[in-house]
Amino acid sequence: MRHFLSTEDWTRGELQALIDQARVYRDAPFSNVLQNKSIALVFFNRSLRTRASFDIGAKQLGAHALVLDAAGTWPIEVLDGAVMDGDAEEHVKEAAKVLSRYADIIAIRAFPKFENWALEKQDPLITAFAKYADVPIINMETIVHPCQELAMMMAAQDNLGATDGKKFLLTWTYHPKPLNTAVANSALLVASKFGFDVTLLCPTPDYGLDDHYMSAATENAAAQGGSLDVTHDIDTAYAGADFVYAKSWGALPFYGNWKAEKPIRDSYKHFIVDEDKMAETNDAWFSHCLPMRRNIKATDGVADSPRSLIIDEAENRLHVQKALMTHLALQVGA
């Protein structure tokens, strides 16, 4: 049985097949291919795009989507052998197995708690669901966001054609709060897997991403004939870029100690994506996973420009997740 926890477990060809099927669904949205199937969407954190696109996408294929809103209301134990004398009323062993009796797919959104990266980088909740569930698990964002990867790559291919050898810039941007590294990790994974020459721009080494994702992206780049560079110089990063992807995240050395990071982060507001920086690129396309604070992460002029793909990428979530649900629900004997 196959899960979709991270694109690290999927080949470029397999991911391309999902994107190709997504284009089929974009042209012909409605079918009964998943008639009588059910998907349980479990949200430990809020969502607009993920929730709407999975729910509507399932219904467009004849399936039933059950949205379980567990944000702040459903403490769940993940440790084997735990003495459950705290807040958690339910162990993931039962939760995963019971939901597996009702639904054909379980999808989970569970952000890290921003307390202990060494622990949270193990992605304990979704890993436990995958261990105990008897049906496929889809990651709707934990410490990576693989559905967003598919949507972004579909938008990139639609506008750039082949991505091999094109320059992909992942730029850190300011945000008043320390955000999850999930989308940044994912952008590195998928851009490197699809042969881009990837540049990571961040203010200082403290804003670098976890070694696991840097190593995975380096390996992808070596396998695909691309490259991975890290720079703290804005002009170098933007020069010649074909695709600019913006995201903010908290500096990992300050994980759980965000008060100390805040004044440091506040000094890097000039990393905003603006028209002057985009003018240094190779007429690059711009995108962001959304939600995006306007005139903080990117100016209105960039977000609303004809080169902005933010709405197309969000639309693609619907198409790629329909392809993913179809693939996982109909897998036979795997």
Ligand code: CP
């Ligand atoms: N990009 C994304 O996952 O959006 P939501 O948080 O609204 O689901």
